[in-house]
Amino acid sequence: MDKREFRTWSHRASDWSADYLDTISDRPVRPDVQPGDIGKLFADSPPETPESMEAIFDDFERIIPGGMTHWQHPRFFAYFPSNAAPAAIIAEQLAGTMAAQCMLWQTSPAATELEEKMIDWLRQAIGLPEQFSGTFQDTASSATLCAVLTMRERALEWSGNQTGLSGRETLRVYASTGTHSSIDKAMWIAGLGQNNLVKIPTNDDQAMDVERLRAAIQADREAGMLPAGLVVCVGGTSIGATDHVDTLCDVAKAEDLFIHVDAAWAGSAMICPEFRSLWQGVEKADSIVFNPHKWLGASMECSAHFVRDPATLIRTLSIQPEYLKTLGKEDIVNFSEWSVQLGRRFRALKVWFLLRAYGLDGLRMRIRNHVAWARTLAERIGAEPDFEITTEPVLSLFSFRHRPADLDSDLDTHNRDLVEAINNDGRIYLTQTQHDGKLVIRFVAGQFEMEETDAQIAFETICEIARSHESGR
Ligand SMILES: *Cc1c(COP(=O)(O)O)cnc(C)c1O
Numbered sequence: 001m002d003k004r005e006f007r008t009w010s011h012r013a014s015d016w017s018a019d020y021l022d023t024i025s026d027r028p029v030r031p032d033v034q035p036g037d038i039g040k041l042f043a044d045s046p047p048e049t050p051e052s053m054e055a056i057f058d059d060f061e062r063i064i065p066g067g068m069t070h071w072q073h074p075r076f077f078a079y080f081p082s083n084a085a086p087a088a089i090i091a092e093q094l095a096g097t098m099a100a101q102c103m104l105w106q107t108s109p110a111a112t113e114l115e116e117k118m119i120d121w122l123r124q125a126i127g128l129p130e131q132f133s134g135t136f137q138d139t140a141s142s143a144t145l146c147a148v149l150t151m152r153e154r155a156l157e158w159s160g161n162q163t164g165l166s167g168r169e170t171l172r173v174y175a176s177t178g179t180h181s182s183i184d185k186a187m188w189i190a191g192l193g194q195n196n197l198v199k200i201p202t203n204d205d206q207a208m209d210v211e212r213l214r215a216a217i218q219a220d221r222e223a224g225m226l227p228a229g230l231v232v233c234v235g236g237t238s239i240g241a242t243d244h245v246d247t248l249c250d251v252a253k254a255e256d257l258f259i260h261v262d263a264a265w266a267g268s269a270m271i272c273p274e275f276r277s278l279w280q281g282v283e284k285a286d287s288i289v290f291n292p293h294k295w296l297g298a299s300m301e302c303s304a305h306f307v308r309d310p311a312t313l314i315r316t317l318s319i320q321p322e323y324l325k326t327l328g329k330e331d332i333v334n335f336s337e338w339s340v341q342l343g344r345r346f347r348a349l350k351v352w353f354l355l356r357a358y359g360l361d362g363l364r365m366r367i368r369n370h371v372a373w374a375r376t377l378a379e380r381i382g383a384e385p386d387f388e389i390t391t392e393p394v395l396s397l398f399s400f401r402h403r404p405a406d407l408d409s410d411l412d413t414h415n416r417d418l419v420e421a422i423n424n425d426g427r428i429y430l431t432q433t434q435h436d437g438k439l440v441i442r443f444v445a446g447q448f449e450m451e452e453t454d455a456q457i458a459f460e461t462i463c464e465i466a467r468s469h470e471s472g473r
Helices: 003-026 053-063 086-097 109-126 140-155 181-189 210-222 245-254 266-271 273-279 310-317 348-383 411-425 452-471
Strands: 133-137 171-176 197-200 226-233 258-262 287-290 303-307 387-394 397-402 431-435 438-444
Touching: 003 053, 003 086, 086 348, 109 133, 109 266, 109 303, 109 348, 133 140, 140 171, 140 181, 140 226, 140 258, 140 287, 140 303, 140 310, 171 181, 171 210, 181 197, 197 210, 210 226, 210 245, 226 245, 245 258, 266 273, 266 287, 266 348, 303 310, 348 387, 348 397, 348 438, 348 452, 387 438, 397 411, 411 431, 411 438, 411 452
Parallel strands: 171 197, 171 226, 226 258, 258 287
Antiparallel strands: 133 303, 287 303, 387 397, 397 438, 431 438
């Protein structure tokens, strides 16, 4: 592709993107495809000779969008949202064009300095004290892995990277049963082992039982094991489980544990001061992650990882072979020393565009609307005689199930079938989870362009399909 063609096709791509966003609500949120349907449409081998951009772009339009689940659809109410605000999309194109590689200050000075500034803007936006700095990791899973590695190295007095773990003390990390699977995976990858992630049961309020945490730590010490860290959950993925951050941090500090807070989804809402009571005490943590790529509008991947003392993170992850040394510049920040990956994308650019294009007020308004609309919808569903709310809204997430009086099949099966029927209908998209041994249906509001009418459509769709489904059983 020559430079003239690049210009033409970039314009074509922007037109396509604008049209896509304009007409996205006409599409079913989830495509009507079976596994393998799309794969068979691609050529089996790479071409030996160049193909025209016309042919490539035609194939894109013919095959890809119709085979995608549309996360930017205003009636995407499944999982957690993954938003790409238009301003962030534009920044991504610019960053891609520069082929920015942001591993060292020297390899992209503006990117490093903007990253420092954007992390600080976000720190202020969510109300963390000044001593926190941080970096953009690709995902919350990576940030949590970095935190668990830090727990490990700190507990082993910085010798684990050198000697390996063979013959060392057994390290223990504590988390509630409501935490995300990325914590389990971090334990695997850090070499600490699934069995050493101690899952503390939650109480009726879905928060970790503090007394049982204390007891578990004590029992582990008595058994000769080494408690290393605590992962605190704020807005868990299943039903929004949230620990008592303040009390847990006090216990962990008294036990000299490293504290990591996983607020991957809920953290975005902390730009609204009225929601900050959810994580009251968070300033006592050592490490905090939230994903601007979920609820804030930065596109995938963008995970803000804050640390109280970057030296612990750097001591865990920094490695400086000669070819990575930045000669004559000792006091600069090289963000590859704060993360697992060496090569890094220019994520700060989209955050800068995003925060400036919408302002914190514009972003707050969206989040406040999502929370308000989810609460109203939960009330409306709860008021219907054949539905029950199974977990109350945590920010914009709640769960419910359909419970018709005269049902002769099993409730779990009935609700599993109902989710499938709703999703096949295409107007809205929901997912299910297990809670208290029951299959329940989750609803999360959070798409950037969602409007109140979309919640209304969700209500109508859910009631209509549940009731037709019921009569057809
Ligand atoms: C989404 C989510 C994660 C995982 O986030 P990734 O960025 O996809 O790795 C972890 N924890 C919680 C609470 C989440 O909501």
